[in-house]
Amino acid sequence: xxxxxxxxxxxxxxxxxxxxxxxxxxxxxxxxxxxxxxxxxxxxxxxxxxxxxxxxxxxxxxxxxxxxxxxxxxxxxxxxxxxxxxxxxxxxxxxxxxxxxxxxxxxxxxxxxxxxxxxxxxxxxxxxxxxxxxxxxxxxxxxxxxxxxxxxxxxxxxxxxxxxxxxxxxxxxxxxxxxxxxxxxxxxxxxxxxxxxxxxxxxxxxxxxxxxxxxxxxxxxxxxxxxxxxxxxxxxxxxxxxxxxxxxxxxxxxxxxxxxxxxxxxxxxxxxxxxxxxxxxxxxxxxxxxxxxxxxxxxxxxxxxxxxxxxxxxxxxxxxxxxxxxxxxxxxxxxxxxxxxxxxxx
Ligand code: HPA
Ligand code: ZN
Numbered sequence: 001x002x003x004x005x006x007x008x009x010x011x012x013x014x015x016x017x018x019x020x021x022x023x024x025x026x027x028x029x030x031x032x033x034x035x036x037x038x039x040x041x042x043x044x045x046x047x048x049x050x051x052x053x054x055x056x057x058x059x060x061x062x063x064x065x066x067x068x069x070x071x072x073x074x075x076x077x078x079x080x081x082x083x084x085x086x087x088x089x090x091x092x093x094x095x096x097x098x099x100x101x102x103x104x105x106x107x108x109x110x111x112x113x114x115x116x117x118x119x120x121x122x123x124x125x126x127x128x129x130x131x132x133x134x135x136x137x138x139x140x141x142x143x144x145x146x147x148x149x150x151x152x153x154x155x156x157x158x159x160x161x162x163x164x165x166x167x168x169x170x171x172x173x174x175x176x177x178x179x180x181x182x183x184x185x186x187x188x189x190x191x192x193x194x195x196x197x198x199x200x201x202x203x204x205x206x207x208x209x210x211x212x213x214x215x216x217x218x219x220x221x222x223x224x225x226x227x228x229x230x231x232x233x234x235x236x237x238x239x240x241x242x243x244x245x246x247x248x249x250x251x252x253x254x255x256x257x258x259x260x261x262x263x264x265x266x267x268x269x270x271x272x273x274x275x276x277x278x279x280x281x282x283x284x285x286x287x288x289x290x291x292x293x294x295x296x297x298x299x300x301x302x303x304x305x306x307x308x309x310x311x312x313x314x315x316x317x318x319x320x321x322x323x324x325x326x327x328x329x330x331x332x333x334x335x336x337x338x339x340x341x342x343x344x345x346x
Contacts, residue, residue: 008303008338009093009292013330015313016089016097016277016288018223018246020140020170021078021120022069022105023280024085033071033080041071053283055254058200062172065283069105078119079126086127086135088281092289095133095327096317100140100168104153108145113156121163136165136318138196141184143169143176150184158191165318166194168223173203178212185217194318196221196246199228201256207231214238221246221316226263235270244273244316249295250286251279261299268308275313307335 027049034041043049055061072078082099089097099120106116117137124135139157141150157164167188169181178185178197185195197219199210206227213219214237221244228234228245238245245267249259268274276295281287286294292306314327 005296005303006289006293009296009306010091010289011338012093012289012292012306012310012334013095013327014093014288014292014310015275015317015319015327016094016099017221017244017275017313017316018100018248018277018279019085019089019097019288020100020102020280021082021085022072022102023065024088024282025068025071025081026084026282029080029084030068030071033073033077036077037071037073039071055283058203058255059172059174061255061280061283065280066105070109072106072116073111075115075119075122078116079123082120082123082135083127085281086123086131086133088287090127090131090133092287094288096314096319096323097133097135098138098165098318099135100138100170102140102142102170103157104142104145104149107153107156113153114160117157117160117163134319137163138166138168139164139193140168140170141181142171143181143198144172147180147184150181151187154184154188154191161191161193164193166196166220168195169197170223173198173200173209175204177205177209178217182216185219189218194221195219196223198223199225201226201252201260203227207234210234214241214243219243220318224248224252226252226260226267229263229266235267235272239270239272242273244275244312246275246277246316248277248279248284248291249298250284250291254284259295259298261295264295265299265301265305268305268312273312273316274309275316276309277313303335303338307331 027046127133197213207230210228223246225245247264252260276291278288278291314324
């Protein structure tokens with residue numbers, strides 16, 4: 001019964017580990033911020049904005065994603081973006097979130113780094129107080145820009161290091177392998193940041209990029225990364241190191257032809273630390289619980305499997321062991337109080 005399953009999934013305590021703050025810009029907020037900043041938008045209704053969401057791959061998504069950000073100009077704009085997301089995440093049973101932000105998408109158009117991170121940080125503090133949700137920031141470098149610009153951004157971030165838990169790598173992967181940023185990630189690790197990195201779905205050289213991320217960079221997590229199923233040796237390496245995968249089924253169905261449910265559930269069955277996340281929920285129309293439900297309905301997952309995905313989200317998160325054990329106990333209590341509901345493959 002999908003509606004009961006929806007309720008189960010919404011109530012399931014979970015962490016979200018693959019979420020781009022700039023990907024949470026809903027059309028309504030975009031209009032509000034455009035008005036606030038005196039910006040004329042080409043679209044005039046929410047429907048017109050959604051009509052531009054005609055994605056068939058990562059590149060066509062990014063062509064819509066970056067121009068939309070120009071409505072973000074002052075610290076209160078960044079605050080409102082993060083606060084609205086945290087409110088929605090809380091309503092979907094998310095207890096803890098580690099959120100990507102793309103400072104270069106803002107500093108590159110003249111918005112100071114401090115304005116961006118100051119706005120985000122004040123929303124995190126407010127949401128913690130109002131909803132009890134905890135949140136951390138992961139600084140992502142844009143991989144289609146130079147390694148020198150990434151290094152300069154890392155240095156610009158150092159005064160704010162207490163507000164940033166880790167660094168990541170996103171944007172257009174074509175021709176921009178992990179190795180391009182080896183020195184930046186090495187410096188970031190030495191500065192005390194945890195490391196993650198996008199290895200997007202079905203890219204040119206996906207498997208080689210995953211190999212570089214695991215062997216040459218030594219990432220703690222991989223964002224997407226499900227093309228690893230093509231190489232058993234790398235699967236074994238990821239398993240032996242406890243490297244987590246932050247999968248985003250609904251996003252996958254927008255930037256490729258499928259959710260990649262077989263790859264995601266296959267890795268889960270092999271015992272890898274697979275998690276489910278929303279990526280850019282305003283653009284793909286699905287927040288965290290919606291992604292669990294979509295995968296469950298598509299792959300016929302039971303509540304046991306969904307609970308395992310939620311446990312993995314805390315195991316893969318960068319919280320303390322004490323907090324992690326607390327969340328795992330909450331999941332056990334939640335599952336014990338809920339009858340088993342089997343999903344119907346869709
Ligand atoms: N991949 C690469 N860059 C991105 C993504 C993604 O999933 N979302 C936002 N920027
Ligand atoms: Zn992403």
